[in-house]
Ligand code: AMP
């Protein structure tokens with residue numbers, strides 16, 4: 446059965462229809478951070494929902510090509526660089542580095558590429574797209590020198606956000622990248638240089654200036670993934686105007702439908718309001734880590750509420766994540782101690798009333814994480830009960846452990862020290878640990894060689910297996 450996801454465009458939950466179903470290839474574009482400051486955990490809620498999507502699709506055998514952009518030129522980055530009296534690059538560089546460090550701490554799978562808006566190849570593509578839009582009468586240069594997209598030239602404008610242009614008279618133009626849904630206006634593609642921009646300027650056929658935020662994403666998405674892509678994600682605040690504008694720009698340039706499936710996550714909230722920099726009600730991952738919360742505790746907290754339901758952030762929420770992880774760790778360790786190596790490991794068909802495929806099926810249903818976790822905790826409860834009553838065989842324990850490793854390739858909730866090691870290696874290490882406890886030395890050596898073939902070297906010290914990259 447194909448996975449089903451909710452499409453913002455149609456407001457329906459639909460089977461995943463790929464452009465290239467034979468190859469199971471998924472072209473996925475995810476809007477990345479504006480690097481004017483540290484990303485807050487509201488931003489990371491969006492990135493974690495995208496991570497869950499990617500990991501689940503990969504666990505189902507899809508080949509996911511994900512691109513995440515870095516917005517490194519916009520009003521906020523320019524203002525920040527100006528206030529500090531440094532170049533735009535010097536200003537944004539530390540925030541880019543911090544972003545990647547936070548991604549690693551929260552265990553986000555790396556994207557295939559992180560294109561930067563200021564990369565000359567991207568600027569060139571933006572300028573080419575704007576030129577085509579002007580040529581085809583979809584854009585015009587106004588008396589202020591800036592170039593605007595003419596929204597009345599695109600009949601489908603409003604199809605994503607479901608706004609009716611006929612009913613709502615367009616209200617002139619906006620230069621700002623972020624404006625309200627009620628304000629249906631021609632948006633800036635190219636912003637003419639002004640003295641506040643300092644040395645942040647590129648030459649173009651319309652004079653010196655810089656790109657608008659929306660054209661940045663359209664250019665980077667189509668340059669790296671092609672004119673048509675399978676899935677485009679972001680937070681719901683991106684739907685309008687940002688993603689609406691992306692559709693208008695791309696479809697007017699390429700003549701093709703831009704995105705098949707639009708997925709948006711609901712906000713991370715604090716006391717009923719969206720967590721945001723401007724409201725001042727935000728936490729960054731690093732602040733929470735300085736207060737003693739681990740990356741995986743933050744990950745669990747942000748990941749485990751369905752992506753389309755607003756999530757209220759509280760310290761109690763972090764505390765219950767900590768408890769849940771303690772429970773998972775204790776269960777896993779218990780299985781590890783009891784399990785026996787068996788070359789013909791087979792997953793038990795059923796554990797209690799649960800089939801072990803249920804985890805994956807739950808995520809196939811629009812990433813229903815609550816149902817997926819219910820499967821995990823039912824397996825934990827049931828296997829603990831079987832262990833308590835001596836009703837589980839060591840082979841079944843090993844099979845349950847193998848199942849956990851598969852589940853964990855999607856959840857990425859292993860204890861901190863084990864985090865860098867791929868799940869297939871962890872799985873073999875767990876089997877080898879058991880083999881050694883049973884003094885099956887030939888099996889232990891065979892597994893060491895198998896692990897070595899995956900690029901990891903084992904050192905056996907004081908009954909512990911230490912593993913490091915070769
Ligand atoms: P920005 O850096 O503001 O462009 O945001 C980067 C990403 O984070 C976008 O996909 C936003 O939709 C998303 N985002 C921003 N604030 C929140 C929030 N409080 N909850 C969930 N996602 C958010």
Ligand code: ZN
Pocket residue numbers: 475476477662687
């Ligand atoms: Zn974007």
